[in-house]
Amino acid sequence: MNKKIVVNTTINGEPQVFLCEPRQTALEVIRETLGLTGSKEGCGNGNCGACNVILDGVLVNSCLVLALELEGHDVLTIEGVADTYEDADLHPIQQKFLEHAALQCGICTPGFIVSTKALLEDNPNPTEDEIRLWLAGNLCRCTGYDKIVRAVIDSAEVMSA
Amino acid sequence: MTASPQYRILGSRPPRPDGVDKVTGRAVYGNDTRLPAMLYGHILRSPHAHARIVSIDTSRAEALPGVYAVATGADLPQLADRVEDLRYTSNNVLADDKVLYDGHAVAGVAAVDLGTAEEAAGLIEVIYEVLPPVMDVHQAMADGAPILLSDLRTDELGEVLEGETNIASHFRHERGDLESGFAAADIVIEREFNTATVHQGYVEPHAATALWNADGRITIWCSTQGAFAARSQTSIILQQPVSKITVNPTEIGGGFGGKIPVYVEPVAAVLSKKAGHRPVKIAMSRADVIKATGPTSGSYIKVKMGATNDGTLTAAKVVLAYEAGGYPGSPVPSASGVVLAPYKLDNVQVDGYDVLVNKPKASPYRAPGGTNAAFASESVVDELASAIGMDPLEFRLQNAVAEGDRQANGIPFGRIGCIETLQTAIDHPHYATPLDGKFQGRGVAAGYWMNWGGKSSVSASVNADGSVSLLEGSTDIGGSRASIAMQLAETLDIPYEQVNAQVVSTDQVGYTDLTGGSRTTATTGMAAYNLGQNLRAEMTRRAAELMETEPETVTYENGVFSSNGSRLSFNEVAEQADASGAPIVGTGTAAPDQWGAAFGLHIVDLEVDPETGKIEILRYTALQNVGKAIHPSYVEGQMQGGVAQGIGWAINEEYVYGDDGKLLNASLLDYRMPTSLDLPMIETVLVEVPWPDHPYGVRGCGETPIVPPAGAVANALNDALGVRMNVLPMSPGKVLEQLWAQPA
Numbered sequence: 001m002n003k004k005i006v007v008n009t010t011i012n013g014e015p016q017v018f019l020c021e022p023r024q025t026a027l028e029v030i031r032e033t034l035g036l037t038g039s040k041e042g043c044g045n046g047n048c049g050a051c052n053v054i055l056d057g058v059l060v061n062s063c064l065v066l067a068l069e070l071e072g073h074d075v076l077t078i079e080g081v082a083d084t085y086e087d088a089d090l091h092p093i094q095q096k097f098l099e100h101a102a103l104q105c106g107i108c109t110p111g112f113i114v115s116t117k118a119l120l121e122d123n124p125n126p127t128e129d130e131i132r133l134w135l136a137g138n139l140c141r142c143t144g145y146d147k148i149v150r151a152v153i154d155s156a157e158v159m160s161a
Numbered sequence: 162m163t164a165s166p167q168y169r170i171l172g173s174r175p176p177r178p179d180g181v182d183k184v185t186g187r188a189v190y191g192n193d194t195r196l197p198a199m200l201y202g203h204i205l206r207s208p209h210a211h212a213r214i215v216s217i218d219t220s221r222a223e224a225l226p227g228v229y230a231v232a233t234g235a236d237l238p239q240l241a242d243r244v245e246d247l248r249y250t251s252n253n254v255l256a257d258d259k260v261l262y263d264g265h266a267v268a269g270v271a272a273v274d275l276g277t278a279e280e281a282a283g284l285i286e287v288i289y290e291v292l293p294p295v296m297d298v299h300q301a302m303a304d305g306a307p308i309l310l311s312d313l314r315t316d317e318l319g320e321v322l323e324g325e326t327n328i329a330s331h332f333r334h335e336r337g338d339l340e341s342g343f344a345a346a347d348i349v350i351e352r353e354f355n356t357a358t359v360h361q362g363y364v365e366p367h368a369a370t371a372l373w374n375a376d377g378r379i380t381i382w383c384s385t386q387g388a389f390a391a392r393s394q395t396s397i398i399l400q401q402p403v404s405k406i407t408v409n410p411t412e413i414g415g416g417f418g419g420k421i422p423v424y425v426e427p428v429a430a431v432l433s434k435k436a437g438h439r440p441v442k443i444a445m446s447r448a449d450v451i452k453a454t455g456p457t458s459g460s461y462i463k464v465k466m467g468a469t470n471d472g473t474l475t476a477a478k479v480v481l482a483y484e485a486g487g488y489p490g491s492p493v494p495s496a497s498g499v500v501l502a503p504y505k506l507d508n509v510q511v512d513g514y515d516v517l518v519n520k521p522k523a524s525p526y527r528a529p530g531g532t533n534a535a536f537a538s539e540s541v542v543d544e545l546a547s548a549i550g551m552d553p554l555e556f557r558l559q560n561a562v563a564e565g566d567r568q569a570n571g572i573p574f575g576r577i578g579c580i581e582t583l584q585t586a587i588d589h590p591h592y593a594t595p596l597d598g599k600f601q602g603r604g605v606a607a608g609y610w611m612n613w614g615g616k617s618s619v620s621a622s623v624n625a626d627g628s629v630s631l632l633e634g635s636t637d638i639g640g641s642r643a644s645i646a647m648q649l650a651e652t653l654d655i656p657y658e659q660v661n662a663q664v665v666s667t668d669q670v671g672y673t674d675l676t677g678g679s680r681t682t683a684t685t686g687m688a689a690y691n692l693g694q695n696l697r698a699e700m701t702r703r704a705a706e707l708m709e710t711e712p713e714t715v716t717y718e719n720g721v722f723s724s725n726g727s728r729l730s731f732n733e734v735a736e737q738a739d740a741s742g743a744p745i746v747g748t749g750t751a752a753p754d755q756w757g758a759a760f761g762l763h764i765v766d767l768e769v770d771p772e773t774g775k776i777e778i779l780r781y782t783a784l785q786n787v788g789k790a791i792h793p794s795y796v797e798g799q800m801q802g803g804v805a806q807g808i809g810w811a812i813n814e815e816y817v818y819g820d821d822g823k824l825l826n827a828s829l830l831d832y833r834m835p836t837s838l839d840l841p842m843i844e845t846v847l848v849e850v851p852w853p854d855h856p857y858g859v860r861g862c863g864e865t866p867i868v869p870p871a872g873a874v875a876n877a878l879n880d881a882l883g884v885r886m887n888v889l890p891m892s893p894g895k896v897l898e899q900l901w902a903q904p905a
Contacts, residue, residue: 023276037193038186040414042364043447047829050364078186094184098176101794104639104802106183107190107365107414136838139829141362141415142639143798144805145837 009070011036012080020067027051029067030077038078038110042139049138050111052118053077059118061137078110081117093117093155102151104142112138116152124160128153170651171857174794177643178662179412190412191368191384192444199370200229202432202443203278204425205268205285206453207260210294210519210822211307214258214267214287221284222270227277230435231285232269232428234258238400247397249488253522254398254427260289261309261487262519263823264452266424271432271441294519294822297355298461298482301327301516309487309517329489329515334497334569342476342508346467348548352541356533356871356889357815358459358484360451361526362806362834365414367454368444371429375438377401379430382409383423386416386636387675388667391423398427409666410636417806418525419455421675451827456816457526458483458491459518462537464500468545474560476508477501479538483515483530486522491515495611496530499868500538501569502609503579503760504560509569519822525677527803528610528864532810532871536889539606539872544885553605553876554592557762558583578786578850579760583607585848586762591782601768601779602881607761608868612861613678614756617685618671619692620748621649623700625739627732629653631662631692634673635685639802639863640795641676647791648686648857652693654720655731671750679759679861682791683852684751690856692749699745703738704729757852757860761785763804763869767877771900774893776812776878778839783869784846788860793847800866801843807870809835812891 004019011034020029027044030036030053039062042048046061053062054076062075076084085091093116096102103109112135119126119134126134131152132145140148182188219231234255240248251257256267268285272278295301295309308325315322316330343349369383379401385391388408396403413420425443432441445454463480479500483491493513501509546556561579568574586592586605596603621631631649635641642662650657673685697717704722705712707729715724720731729737738745766780783800790796813833817825826832851858875886884899 021276028275031193035195036186037189037195040190040365041192041444042366042414043829045447045828045830048364048447082185090181090184094181097184098180101174101177101640101792101798103180103183104795104798105363105365105413105415106179106188107363107412109183110186113184132837136836139364139834139836141364141417141806141834142802144801144803144835144843145840146801146843147794147798149837149842 005068007068007071010074012077012083022068024067025063026065026067026070027062030062036077036079040107040110049115050108052111052114054114054118059115078114081113092158096151096155096158100147100151100154102143102147108138108140112140112148116155120156120159125156168651170647170657171789171791172793174792175643175657177640178646179637179642188412190365190414194370194382194411194442196370196440199440199442200271200273200436201275201278202269202271202429202441203275203282204266204428204443204449205282206449207256207263207265207267209260209289209291210263211292212260212289213292214256214260215290216288217268218286219268222281225277225281225284227273228270228281229437229439230271230432232431232435233267236431237398247394250394250422251398253488254424262521264449264521266453269428269432271436295327296518296818296822297459298484298516298518301518302482309519313517327517329485329517331512331514333510333512335510336567336569336571337508339476339478339508339510343467345469345475347470348545349465349467350541350544350548351465352887354462354537354887356460356536358456358520359810359814360455360832361417361419363415363417363419366445366447366450367420367424368442369426369429370440370442371426371433372440373430373434373438377405379406381426381430382411383426384411384413384420386413386420386638386677388634389672390421390675391426392667394423395427395430399430407666407668410664413636413638416638417527418529418677421677422524424454447829448827451832452824453521455524455526456521457529458523460484460533462533464537464541466541466545468549470549472549472551472556472559474504474506477506479511481513481534484518484520484523485515486520487517488522489515489517491523492525492529496534497569498611499528499531499609500534503557503562503607505562505566511569520816527806527867531608531610531868532807533889535606535608535868536871536875539869540875540885543876554583554587557607558587575755575757576850576853577758577760578848581850582760582762582784582786582848585846586764586784589782589784589846591764591780596766598768600771600881601766602877602879603764603766604873604875604877604880605762605764606869606872606876608865609758609760610679610864610868611758612756613680614684614753615674615678615680616752617673617688618748618750619685619688620670621692621696621746623696623735623745625736627659627735629660631660632665632670633662633685634670635664635681636676637664638676639798640792641681644682644791644795645685645689649689649693652690653696654717671748679863683756683855683859683861684753686791686857686859687751687753687855688749691751692747695747695749696745699747700731700734703742703745704734707734707737753854755854757788757855759786759860759862759865761865761869763873765873765877767874767881769878769881769896771882774896774900776874776891778808778841780841782844782846783866784848785862785865786848786850787862788852789849789858790847791857791859796847796862797845799863800845803866804843804870805835805840807867808840808874811871811874811889815890
């Protein structure tokens with residue numbers, strides 16, 4: 001086993017200190033060390049988006065970030081999304097995914113919600129094409145994306161109202 | 162037609178009970194299980210497509226610090242011939258004396274962490290005698306082909322043939338007289354098709370955690386389509402009684418049939434026992450999933466059909482040869498039930514071949530075998546319609562099956578809804594909207610799936626506040642907690658929110674078949690209806706006691722029990738009964754011997770770039786007889802998801818192998834599933850023709866939608882470019898090859 005390294009970071013607004021091996025990805029540490037299993041591993045090489053987190057305001061595949069690269073940085077995972085919106089128990093994006101039945105099995109849902117949050121911060125009123133382009137890094141095998149895209153359109157309307 | 166019944170809850174769109182957990186990341190899936198002192202497992206896989214295992218030396222792996230156990234096929238019980246299918250599954254989860262595909266599991270390691278387990282797997286020394294692979298049915302069926310299983314014998318129309326073979330079975334369905342049928346035709350078209358191997362593509366890799374405890378009890382937490390199916394397979398593979406095995410189904414991140422077989426469950430259990438009864442979790446990587454699970458069959462299909470000039474089909478002859486992978490069991494039997502299903506035919510012959518090739522053992526994939534079969538038959542039907550100058554939908558309508566017509570296997574259809582769906586398609590505005598581009602085309606295709614009834618159990622208790630705790634054994638793969646709870650709430654005449662639905666372990670509910678065959682909302686819903694009737698009877702009896710009258714005098718309407726002017730609400734009876742007597746509990750089961758099939762018709766508009774061969778889907782409408790749609794959003798979702806998978810199968814997805822049989826595209830970058838950018842909105846039209854033998858008219862709706870897309874896209878491509886494709890996928894290169902082969 002390799003020597004472990006101390007990493008200081010902020011996860012969902014809380015300071016976190018963890019130990020990791022140099023080979024470990026941010027995803028592995030977020031899931032296995034910190035117990036935040038809402039971020040999912042669908043592919044492990046940046047092709048499915050199920051592990052997406054927001055790192056210092058930028059959407060990333062956490063499976064492509066090394067854990068020790070998180071030193072000094074700020075991470076938002078699916079578990080922290082609801083807390084970023086103080087007016088309700090759920091973030092409007094989460095609420096709209098529920099209302100539109102935009103999930104079937106739900107494994108890709110955390111990644112889609114995190115990606116959508118990043119999109120709407122960048123572009124509060126995206127067109128359908130802009131949504132489809134942005135979300136092309138998130139694979140869903142159940143829904144055919146129809147209800148997801150509708151949930152995102154509706155989220156944007158609610159949030160910019 | 163009689164007026165459809167009025168329901169309070171059925172047909173509405175309430176949020177699913179598990180919804181909040183799934184949008185907040187709290188839901189626990191296969192790889193999210195964490196137990197105290199848990200070890201991490203890793204599987205060593207074959208780098209060869211076909212090889213004999215000469216020796217395996219695990220000593221260096223076992224000596225690595227942090228390694229607790231190593232297991233190979235020698236650690237699994239040898240299964241007798243009588244459980245042949247499970248012997249194959251056993252050899253599939255850990256190879257016996259041969260590896261039969263690139264990625265075949267050879268050994269498992271359990272260690273203190275994943276990195277150590279992976280490192281140890283790399284220290285296992287396996288000596289292989291590499292053998293030549295056979296990679297498609299043409300090679301596998303040829304004389305002198307390398308043989309995968311030396312003890313395999315062909316089941317030829319029910320008789321066992323002598324001699325080594327890769328053909329596991331050949332069956333035939335026939336009715337009528339082919340010769341006179343084709344003689345009566347004015348036009349006969351015969352075409353051959355080849356389709357690639359594809360994967361179900363669920364986003365969650367397989368994962369299981371097992372504890373083989375010191376008292377002999379085995380507990381498994383896994384992502385599976387059927388906890389009881391996982392239990393029975395594990396029981397046979399490990400030769401342990403089901404009474405000693407408990408399966409806790411976690412949330413499941415997609416399955417589409419691919420999470421019916423076990424892969425890592427028995428291996429994790431064996432490792433747990435060898436590791437001193439510590440729990441072991443094995444989670445597959447994506448490459449493992451693509452290389453060693455799924456897929457569904459590549460195939461060779463020949464279709465010959467005849468029609469008269471006035472548009473009547475006279476005869477059809479079909480040959481289906483499907484890849485089984487390394488062990489017998491392709492979906493060619495169900496493909497034979499799909500291939501001509503939408504058409505009334507008196508003269509039919511369908512031959513099916515189940516053929517071994519050096520690819521992963523085929524597992525079910527949504528309407529197993531149906532998509533490639535319908536791609537072939539719907540292409541020929543379209544070509545026939547065009548040849549006699551008929552509209553393709555009118556041609557299909559003229560030949561459409563109705564209740565009582567016989568299928569190829571002789572079994573008559575029940576109330577199928579084929580004609581209603583076709584008529585709805587003809588009247589749909591999509592079909593009348595003009596196309597507006599030179600390289601645009603429109604195609605239609607029909608599809609059918611027979612569905613499955615199976616068996617289900619549910620149980621419930623009525624709490625003192627009137628809420629109902631519902632326990633079910635059906636894995637919820639796409640909102641079925643909601644659709645089952647809705648049927649119970651409807652039956653009990655209480656609000657949907659008052660039912661709390663949970664999926665529980667094999668020890669906590671009666672036997673329930675797996676979530677597959679589009680059976681859950683229908684059959685588990687029927688069990689919920691029966692449970693509701695039982696609870697109503699008991700509540701009525703208790704209401705009568707409270708009102709000091711006889712149960713026969715009590716009526717129940719709108720959530721209120723009434724008798725001779727006395728009234729008690731459901732909640733009041735629950736509360737007072739709790740204070741005065743025994744708890745109110747109930748069970749319901751269902752095992753229907755008839756169930757509703759589903760028929761669909763898809764319309765697609767597309768545009769082809771003649772420079773690159775790339776297809777863009779412009780508009781898509783899926784129409785389907787869905788029986789009664791309990792939760793329409795999830796019915797639409799099933800249809801949209803099936804369409805998306807069908808489009809991927811049609812234009813992108815394929816296993817790409819090198820000449821040595823090694824898989825070249827075991828990643829989600831190179832195994833190209835549709836993204837949001839590849840698809841338009843997918844319009845759905847729910848044609849509600851209730852299934853008469855279900856209390857709420859439910860028929861399965863999940864599988865039919867994947868059947869028509871490949872045929873519809875092929876027919877639209879022909880409309881756009883005038884080229885008939887005879888291969889799947891219709892990827893840009895294949896489209897260009899076909900386009901360039903056209904006479905100028």
